[in-house]
Amino acid sequence: MTQDFPKHIQQLQEEILKLKAKDDIFLMAHYYQRPEIQAIADVLGDSLGLSRIAQKEAKSDTIIFAGVNFMAETASILNPKKTVYIPDVRATCPMARMCSAATVIATKNEYNLPVVLYVNTLAEAKAHADIMCTSANAVKVCQSLNSKSIIFGPDWNLGWHVNWRTGLDIIPVPEHGYCYVHDKFTVADFQTLKEKYPAAKITVHPECRPEVQQLADHVGSTSGIKNFIKNSEASDFIIGTEQGLEFVLRKETEGQKGLHFARSDGICRTMKLHTLEKIRRILLKHPKENIIKVPEHIAKAARKGIQRMLAIS
Numbered sequence: 001m002t003q004d005f006p007k008h009i010q011q012l013q014e015e016i017l018k019l020k021a022k023d024d025i026f027l028m029a030h031y032y033q034r035p036e037i038q039a040i041a042d043v044l045g046d047s048l049g050l051s052r053i054a055q056k057e058a059k060s061d062t063i064i065f066a067g068v069n070f071m072a073e074t075a076s077i078l079n080p081k082k083t084v085y086i087p088d089v090r091a092t093c094p095m096a097r098m099c100s101a102a103t104v105i106a107t108k109n110e111y112n113l114p115v116v117l118y119v120n121t122l123a124e125a126k127a128h129a130d131i132m133c134t135s136a137n138a139v140k141v142c143q144s145l146n147s148k149s150i151i152f153g154p155d156w157n158l159g160w161h162v163n164w165r166t167g168l169d170i171i172p173v174p175e176h177g178y179c180y181v182h183d184k185f186t187v188a189d190f191q192t193l194k195e196k197y198p199a200a201k202i203t204v205h206p207e208c209r210p211e212v213q214q215l216a217d218h219v220g221s222t223s224g225i226k227n228f229i230k231n232s233e234a235s236d237f238i239i240g241t242e243q244g245l246e247f248v249l250r251k252e253t254e255g256q257k258g259l260h261f262a263r264s265d266g267i268c269r270t271m272k273l274h275t276l277e278k279i280r281r282i283l284l285k286h287p288k289e290n291i292i293k294v295p296e297h298i299a300k301a302a303r304k305g306i307q308r309m310l311a312i313s
């Protein structure tokens with residue numbers, strides 16, 4: 001598992017694996033993490049996959065979550081008795097920060113409609129939603145509500161995607177939230193590569209802009225993109241998502257598919273703040289300042305929406 005990395009990285013990975021085993025600590029990592037972290041994680045996944053695992057499979061009392069803080073919060077909310085560490089506390093999601101609890105409350109008061117929030121929100125905003133969704137299940141979650149109009153946020157592009165697939169009216173909250181990583185993909189990025197690889201299939205994340213989603217052969221979550229590539233008979237793919245997915249794609253397709261990321265700067269900077277050194281520090285020092293804990297009154301309210309989502313996913 002660790003043999004493809006330089007010697008000093010392998011040594012660090014082996015040290016972490018030993019420390020982790022000694023203290024029975026569960027390492028969860030998102031697909032956008034650095035390859036050397038993904039290679040030694042107990043589980044890898046996208047937001048939905050990791051939420052499910054946090055609820056059902058995280059057996060250890062201590063979790064190290066290599067992802068951004070809303071993901072670690074979700075793990076903590078679903079496992080209130082466990083200690084959840086984040087290797088670098090600065091790993092936040094700029095899009096989650098665009099959606100305050102006050103904005104959600106104000107929009108809810110104005111429209112009196114069901115509120116669906118993407119899991120990419122902070123716990124205090126989640127506490128005011130009826131149900132959460134991920135990019136993998138947003139359409140299904142919104143359809144489950146039996147309402148023609150829905151308050152949806154914070155990702156405007158994902159809200160557009162739900163409207164595109166279902167015809168439901170979407171009231172965005174906030175007015176225009178976005179993921180700076182996915183929102184930067186343009187039609188021209190794909191056209192340039194399509195000229196080079198005319199038979200390639202285009203697969204993009206629903207956080208990309210509408211015109212990018214419309215030109216794609218497939219639109220899906222990070223897991224959806226991975227499965228599309230694995231199961232497709234095509235040999236080349238032009239990909240519109242964060243670069244970190246390349247590690248698992250190369251591994252699972254055993255180098256048999258041509259993987260062409262549409263932009264070389266599709267990188268989430270805060271996801272990359274976590275390093276092996278910071279994970280080792282958590283294992284050696286158990287620093288209190290790296291524990292993610294949501295106050296119980298907020299966690300209790302947020303948990304309902306997360307569990308409601310998991311029940312229908």
Ligand code: SF4
Binds near residue numbers: 092096181269
């Ligand atoms: S990739 Fe986008 S949505 Fe995901 S954590 Fe980074 S900024 Fe947030």
